[in-house]
Amino acid sequence: MAGDHRPDHSDARDLFYFNFDFPIGLSFIAIATSACLNVALRLGTPRTFRLDDSEAALLLSYDILQLSALLYLTGGVANPFAMLFLAPVMISAVSLPRKLTILLGLLMIAAATILTVEFLPLPWYEGVQLHFPLLYRTGVWTSLVLSAAFVGLYAARVSDEARLLSTALAATELVLEREQHLSALDGLAAAAAHELGTPLATIALVTKELQKSVPENAPALADDLALLAQEALRCREILRKLVSLGSEDTGGLLDQHSMETLIQEVVEPHRAFGVDVEVVKSGPPDEPAFMRNPAIVYGLGNLVENAVDFAHSKVRIEASWSRNLVVVVIEDDGPGFSQHILNRLGDPYVSGRSTIRRTKTEPGAGLGLGLFIAKTLLERSGATVTTANVPPPKTGAKVTIVWPRSALERNAAPADAWAGEEQTASPDAQQ
Template identity: 40%
Template sequence: MTNTDLSVLKGRQRGNWIRLRTIILLRWVAIVGQLAALVVSQQIYRLDLPMGACLMVVGVAVIGNLLSLFIFPENKRLSETENLLMVLFDLLQLGMLLYLTGGLNNPFSILIIGPVMVSASALSLRSTVFMGLTAILMVSLLSQFHVPLRTEQGFIMRIPDIFVFGAWASIVIAVVFLSVYSRRVAVEMHAMSDALQATQIALAREQKLTDLGGVVAAAAHELGTPLATIKLTSAELMEDFADRPDLRDDAALIRDQADRCRDILRSMGRAGKDDLHMRSAPLSALIEEAAEPHTARGKQIHFLVAEANDESAGPQPTVYRRPEIIHGLRNLIQNAVDFAAANVWIESEWSADRVTLRIMDDGPGYPVDLIGRIGDPFVRRRRTPDQGTPRPGYEGMGLGLFIAKTLLERAGAELSFANGIDPGHARAGQSAQCGAIVELTWPRHALDADPGDRALGPNQQITG
């Protein structure tokens, strides 16, 4: 996955995901609510409001909505700046309406936090900070400057100053706390969404590679006999030359075999075939296939088989070559090779009901402060200047481990992460498996290939 792909997945351009139509719809709801509040205040509670000025403020929002509907297409998506201006307009319009209706004496003043929450959920951190500071400044001004609420008899309705201060403090705290909370939740949701999307991309790519391997194997398997026949017959033709009567039969045979090759290529070119030889493999072959891209990267990969203590464990299990298992193991092995000093060990063992793999290295191990968060997407760790970057070319966001963990857990595995022994405790002459350790455990029935699937026969068309 390229840096450009990661840039898109990390949502750096999320500010333009909101449609103008959504903002317009929400603003219509706010306009209806404002008009209803004004009518109820005047007609039922008999408040003496500057109705003309209030309706003018509401009318500005109505005009803005109508202009947006007629000027821009319905499916227009707003940029970060346009979204900020839209939300800022709503905040200022609400602030002006509160100024005309009692300031913080108006219980609807709590609605000021609404535009800030929208900014925290959808816009950048810079925009959210700007909106939050604007809201706090507005609340501070409204606590001192506003048109007082009056009844029809001319009585001024106001709450004690201590309650005004309490309202100011509660709104400021709500703006700060809720904006931080909303921002945190939104960032985590976006990160998880991006990581799951990356997982789907990785799985789809691995599935295509697996299907391609099946197609190639099926081609070699199915075309072997006709191509050998063509070669043999051509050799006979070269020896016998063209004046021999029996060459007519050989020519017919060449034609038939060529037709057969054509039919096979045509059927494979449409969808490909699932080669029965590629559907399942011994556990050791699956592990070696997953590790193969990293065997030539300057680190020694050791494949170990633990001795089974259970006599009922039987021989090495034959497992399905599932793309999610291959890709997940490949990511874990890549992580071990990236950080290993010189050696990586992949140990497998099985019993009658479980299959266990351990991937170990002699590197520095997992950071202690992050070991409980391994497998979370986009995990960043601050480095001190003397630490440097142990893995150049990688952004260190934990995306690879998240993809591996998600794919392997989908295949029924349980994963645990730990650090190995202290290298000073290793026996003399023995390499210390002192780095990171990943242990994967499957119920055996989740991996074992059905014996019926191992029987040879006609290769079936790939479906789905």
Template identity: 45%
Template sequence: MTPAQSLSNSESIAYVPRAANPLRLETLVLLRWLAIAGQSASILVVHFVLGFDLPLAACATVIAASVLLNLGLLIRFGPAHRPGSRLGFIQLAYDCLQLGSLLYLTGGLGNPFALLLLAPVSVSASALPSRETVLLASLVALIATLIALFHLPLPWDPAAPFTPPPFYLLGMWVSLLCGVGFIAAYTNKVAHEARQLVDALTVTELALSRQQQLSALDGLAAAAAHELGTPLATIALAAKEMRREVAEGELAEDMDLILEQVARCRAILGKLRNLKSAQADIFEKVSVSDVIAELAKPHEHAASSMGKTISMSKSEFGGEEPVILRNVALLYGLGNLIENAVQFAREYITISAGWDARRVVITIADDGPGFPSELLSRLGEPYLTTRFRDKGEADPRGPDGAGGLGLGVFIAKTLLERTGATLRFFNARANGHACVEISWPREALNDADSEPWP
């Protein structure tokens, strides 16, 4: 089995899900300590430095509640605990209510610190599910509405009291609600894409890990065959000597059976030894045309059974044909793209290699429906979906085409780019004919002896 074959189906890779909540309790507690410090400093400066009257007892009580909450959470769970979405939502909802209480005591929306109501929403959008974020944003909108209507006077000079104009308060209320909606949507989108990228890279690493495990098993099998060869030869020799001394009969039949099974074991060990030589061949340097021929060979039978033809060509524009190391990243990346082309082609698949003194280019093309034009610039992104998948219709490019999860293309693109390649996806004709052009600087392939996956 070649690396291209063993890694050709990324969907079969066992997937390890990420943690349900990446936010640690220590992070929430630390943010709350910062809020406590900032709130305490602000109240002390306003009251004792600026000389404005404040309900100190009520403000101190609200801040003390946060102190007690932090201490209770640390004692109950410990800083390394990862709260579920429900507990995380409850904590952030408390932070909103606590800040809303302080704003009620210090002037409502006229207080410039009302902007801090956006902070819990941004934390929720980056770490909690969308449902909790929507609920928290709704709570902030309710708090903003209440403190706009009901609040104690804004701390100010008693000799010249200041009351914010109603239109100013209305503007603050509208801007706060717009900010909540924008931050919640934007932060949630960015965090979601980041989590998808992490998931896709995890699958990529699992693909290479599986191939490394298979390679290690090949080596272990060959070593075991070598170690078992000597005792098996001893058994065979002893069995032959005993067979000569045993007369024909039931015991002789048993000795013949032993010799037959020993011969069978030798044949099996011979196959295991061949794995070692095959494994060595995988990592030798070969020409580019030999590499694409090897990668196409496992798919020729499948293509022929579907009435499709794979053709290969090479074009020399200067310089000798590149000789490269067939590392796992290169084999899997190209092999997966060839497999996609075979799957989506109508009648033929063309694999061409060209080179000059500076660059090496491999082009994989098929006569299938092509890539959706609206997604050409996004091909290679993880978990890319289209209207076919959203509407439950059949995607013309198959279950893992541009309309599927897109992990196969993402993994192939990621691995090939790590070898120094640049990929370009395009349609050769207006009605389809997908093409993938993979190009390397010649010196990048000359350095292919390096580890393909750092």
């Protein structure tokens, strides 16, 4: 076929299949240098060693320079393997900070620019010299730059969102783990109270019998027995409260509070920050009594904290209830939520620096984690959480939390649970 310059069958005995002529010695030096570096790093560092960001960026920079040397010897950007320039940039975008990724991208662009105008000819068959015009090489350079920018930005975005979501879920799991730990402690306390009930009732009964038989000439003994009876009664009151913590049918005194105490517990830690916090309550006289839930306290506290952070001068908390619903509305007079992310609020990867209201000054602020955790915990308790802006002409953010009253309300503690314990203990004492 005319123009076909493939080698004849004798060339098959040569060391290289295509029998291309290129500076193999210099190429071998570049490859051998990388091989020696890899062996030295493997032998010179323990298996548990982990590179920091700057060290990883340095190694990726070396990869770009080594690839540049090989491409210079084999045709520059016209070499099909020039696409390997994208690999270090993509790895950096996924695992390294954005500043280092930008520096690596600039290094790659500089190397590709040099290889567009300075390079040795692309190896080809003997007697044939391929020449790619500058326009073609510029097109390849443009495709490399655009591909690196697109792949780098996309990989960095996906990596950041995955990292933030992982952090948010880890934080949520920690909060829920603490809540479960508190519930477990409640159960253990109730179990311990039931176990201690019988011996304590026996002690109280025996003390009462001994008080009846104290001689008149032993006032010190009478005082000691009176003190023992008083302390036994005190222990009974403490155990009465502990018993109520572990029962689903009883409302523990330590476990229950009204709407007023719930709001005060949430609001009090945030009153000393120069923002007026106004609390308004409305509803029928039968104010609901809530089972104390750490998830609810934390979720409401986080929303109030955000409102205080972003308010100019005032935060208004309105608590209302009816026979079927319990509603808490938290408003502030700050700048409000940005319209284009209002529907995405509560996602853990919504960045506050450009989207959520105004920038906080604390490190790590504005990641959306607090709102994500608060919303998750409140919805887990049965609430519906909605976010909106205060209607004009006023400004500010408004968060509304609505519970079915049946999901939160709990009956009052029943009568003395100790009567049965005393009746059980009495026969033992008489024996």
